[in-house]
Amino acid sequence: xxxxxxxxxxxxxxxxCGIGSSDGTWFTETxxxxxxxxxxxxxxxxxxxxxxxxxxxxxVGSFGPLDLDPDSKTFEQITTTPKPGWSGADIxxxxxxxxxxPVMMDTDVNAAALGEHRWGAGxxxxxxxxxxxxxxxxxxxxxxxxxxxGLVHPEMGHVRVPVTAAGEFPGVCPYHGNCFEGLASGPAxxxxxxxxxxxxxxxxxxxxxEAEIIAAALHGFVATVSPQRIILGGGIMHHRGLxxxxxxxxxxxxxxxxxxxxxxxxxEEYLVSPALGDRAGLAGGLVLAAAARR
Amino acid sequence: xxxxxxxxxxxxxxxxCGIGSSDGTWFTETxxxxxxxxxxxxxxxxxxxxxxxxxxxxxVGSFGPLDLDPDSKTFEQITTTPKPGWSGADIxxxxxxxxxxPVMMDTDVNAAALGEHRWGAGxxxxxxxxxxxxxxxxxxxxxxxxxxxGLVHPEMGHVRVPVTAAGEFPGVCPYHGNCFEGLASGPAxxxxxxxxxxxxxxxxxxxxxEAEIIAAALHGFVATVSPQRIILGGGIMHHRGLxxxxxxxxxxxxxxxxxxxxxxxxxEEYLVSPALGDRAGLAGGLVLAAAARR
Numbered sequence: 001x002x003x004x005x006x007x008x009x010x011x012x013x014x015x016x017c018g019i020g021s022s023d024g025t026w027f028t029e030t031x032x033x034x035x036x037x038x039x040x041x042x043x044x045x046x047x048x049x050x051x052x053x054x055x056x057x058x059x060v061g062s063f064g065p066l067d068l069d070p071d072s073k074t075f076e077q078i079t080t081t082p083k084p085g086w087s088g089a090d091i092x093x094x095x096x097x098x099x100x101x102p103v104m105m106d107t108d109v110n111a112a113a114l115g116e117h118r119w120g121a122g123x124x125x126x127x128x129x130x131x132x133x134x135x136x137x138x139x140x141x142x143x144x145x146x147x148x149x150g151l152v153h154p155e156m157g158h159v160r161v162p163v164t165a166a167g168e169f170p171g172v173c174p175y176h177g178n179c180f181e182g183l184a185s186g187p188a189x190x191x192x193x194x195x196x197x198x199x200x201x202x203x204x205x206x207x208x209x210e211a212e213i214i215a216a217a218l219h220g221f222v223a224t225v226s227p228q229r230i231i232l233g234g235g236i237m238h239h240r241g242l243x244x245x246x247x248x249x250x251x252x253x254x255x256x257x258x259x260x261x262x263x264x265x266x267x268e269e270y271l272v273s274p275a276l277g278d279r280a281g282l283a284g285g286l287v288l289a290a291a292a293r294r
Numbered sequence: 295x296x297x298x299x300x301x302x303x304x305x306x307x308x309x310x311c312g313i314g315s316s317d318g319t320w321f322t323e324t325x326x327x328x329x330x331x332x333x334x335x336x337x338x339x340x341x342x343x344x345x346x347x348x349x350x351x352x353x354v355g356s357f358g359p360l361d362l363d364p365d366s367k368t369f370e371q372i373t374t375t376p377k378p379g380w381s382g383a384d385i386x387x388x389x390x391x392x393x394x395x396p397v398m399m400d401t402d403v404n405a406a407a408l409g410e411h412r413w414g415a416g417x418x419x420x421x422x423x424x425x426x427x428x429x430x431x432x433x434x435x436x437x438x439x440x441x442x443x444g445l446v447h448p449e450m451g452h453v454r455v456p457v458t459a460a461g462e463f464p465g466v467c468p469y470h471g472n473c474f475e476g477l478a479s480g481p482a483x484x485x486x487x488x489x490x491x492x493x494x495x496x497x498x499x500x501x502x503x504e505a506e507i508i509a510a511a512l513h514g515f516v517a518t519v520s521p522q523r524i525i526l527g528g529g530i531m532h533h534r535g536l537x538x539x540x541x542x543x544x545x546x547x548x549x550x551x552x553x554x555x556x557x558x559x560x561x562e563e564y565l566v567s568p569a570l571g572d573r574a575g576l577a578g579g580l581v582l583a584a585a586a587r588r
Contacts, residue, residue, distance in 0.1 A: 067553075069554075127445070141519065144437070146438070148520065149420070152520050154518055155552060158517045162456035162457075176547075176551065216454060220453045220454065223448065224433070225444060226443065256469065257470065258445070258449060259374060259446065262445070
C-alpha cells in the first residue's frame, strides 16, 4: 500500500502543511496563519485529520531554537523564541496525541537542507550546507544524509563576522549585537539603512555591504566544515546580483587557499540558489516523516 | 589470529610510527626525523618491514593540506605545503607499494579527533571537534564516528576572527594575514611579541589576547557545527591558565544564547584537554588502519 506522509513547515508568521508521498509527489497542501500554539496546532491537526488520505507519519521543520536532545526534559520544545506564547510549545507532542502517528521534528533549515539533499540542489553530496537569509539567518548541515544536531543544533546566524563593511553599525542581535544575523538579516538592513531591504535601490551601498558580510560568514563555514556546496535561500537572496557579488567576495576572501577546482574556477556551481525555491522546507518534512516511520 | 596495525603520524619535523592492536595496545614505536620524502618514507617502510609482527594495514595522519578527493588525479598527495620537497608527496602510495597492505590516510587533526573519539575525551559523542594550536592551527571534526572531509577537509585555522584583541597586528598568514592561525599560532605570537610564546611571562598581556582570539574562533565553531565537546591540544595550550581563560571568554562571547547546560554551567566539561595528550594522532592511526582493512 502506498504511504502518505504529512509535512509541516512551522514558521513565525505561517504554517505550511502538505500531504505527499515518499517520492516527493504532493497531493494537497494548505497555509495556516500562526496565532497561539493552541489555535494554530488545532488547525494543523484538522488539516491532516480531514484529508481524504490518512498520513502514516508527519515530519516537521520548525522555527526555533529547538531542544533536540532526547535526554532533555524539554525535548522537542521551542525554547527561547521571542514569538509570544511559543516558548515551550511542543508541536510533535500535539500532533502525536491527536493523530496517533510517528512524528519527527527538526529545525526549519535542517528540513530545507534535507529537502534540497533529496530532490534539489544537494543531491548525492556528503556534506551540504543550506543557509537562509531573511527575517532571521539560519543554517542546516547535512552530513552523510543526516542533519547534524550535536550539542543543540547549529546556529549559523550567530557566528561573529569580521567585517569593515559593518562600519559603525552596532547590529540588532539582542544577544550578540553585530553577529551575522545582527548585521545581515532583513531587520538588520532595515535598521541600518532606514527602510525595508526590498525598497533599497539596486545601486545602494547597502547591497555591497550585505555581500561582504555574507561572504565573510561563508568563509568561516567553508573553513570549518568544508561543505561540497552551499545553498543560499531566504528573502534577502532574491535581490538581483547579490548572489554573484557574494561569489566574487568569497573567492577574494579565501584567496586561493582552499585548492578545490569548484571553488577556484566554478564558484557558480558552489554557491547556488535552492532548486526547490521556497518549497525546500516542506519537502524536507516528507524526508523527516519517512524517517519517523522507520 | 590477532591483527597488528601500523600507525603513522606524519609531521613537518618528525614522523612517529607505531605498531599496535585494534584495542589500542602498543607493541613498539619509533620517531623518524622528517627529511626528504624519499629518505623519510624509506625509514618508515623499514620500521614496519623489520618489525617482528607483520602489520595487516597502516593508518596515516599527516600534515597537509591533503587532497582527499578519490576522484582527483592528486588523491592522497600533500598539496600546497611550504615544507620543501613535500608538495606532491604521496605517503600512502609509497607505503602500499613497499608493504603490500591497505593504507588509509587522513589529516593529522582528523586522526587525533578519531583517536580521542575512540579512546580519549570524545568517546561516544556524535559530533566531536579536536583543535590543535601550536606551530599551526588545525581542526578535525568527527560526525557519527567518521571524519568529515566534504569538499577538501576542514581548515579551521583559516577562519577569520573578529577580535579587537589583535590590535594593529596584521597577522602572519601568507594567505589571509589575520585569520585564526595568522593571529594565534606559535609563530604569530612570536612575531607579535618579539619572543617565543613559551618564554612570555604568565602575566604578559599576550596571553589574554591569545585567549580572546581562540574564544572568538570557538564561538564560530560552536555556532556552525554545534560540537558536543571541543578538545584543545597543541603546544600553545600547555600554557597554565590559558584553557580556563578561554572557557570564560567563550561563555562571555556566546552570552547565554546557546541554551545547553554544559555550555552554561559546566564549561570545564565542554572545553577540555586531550585525554591521550600528544598521542591522540598516533592512536587515530590505528583507527584508520582498522578502517583500511575493512
